[in-house]
Amino acid sequence: xxxxxxxxxxxVGGFTDLLLPVGAKPLLxxxxxxxxxxxxxxxxxxxxxxVRRFDVYGTGHPIMSVKPCYVGTCFDGPLVWHVxxxxxx
Numbered sequence: 001x002x003x004x005x006x007x008x009x010x011x012v013g014g015f016t017d018l019l020l021p022v023g024a025k026p027l028l029x030x031x032x033x034x035x036x037x038x039x040x041x042x043x044x045x046x047x048x049x050x051v052r053r054f055d056v057y058g059t060g061h062p063i064m065s066v067k068p069c070y071v072g073t074c075f076d077g078p079l080v081w082h083v084x085x086x087x088x089x
C-alpha cells in the first residue's frame with residue numbers, strides 16, 4: 001500500500017499522544033473549523049505503529065517538552081499556537 005495523509009486533532013495548551021505508523025512525517029499545523037489539526041504523511045500498510053507526542057504552546061509560554069522538535073505554528077485570531085514533537089514520557 002502507498003502513502004496517505006491523515007488528519008489528527010491536537011489539544012490546545014497541552015499535549016496529544018497519537019498512535020501513528022512508524023516513520024510518519026508531520027506536514028502541516030492549521031485550524032480547520034476552529035479546531036487545531038495536524039496533518040501527517042503515513043504509510044498505513046507498514047504494520048508497526050508508535051506513540052508520538054505533540055505539545056501545543058501559546059506565544060510567550062515556557063516550553064516544557066522533553067527534547068522538543070518544532071513542527072509548526074498556527075494563527076487563531078489574536079492567539080498563536082506553536083506545536084512541538086517531544087519524547088513520550
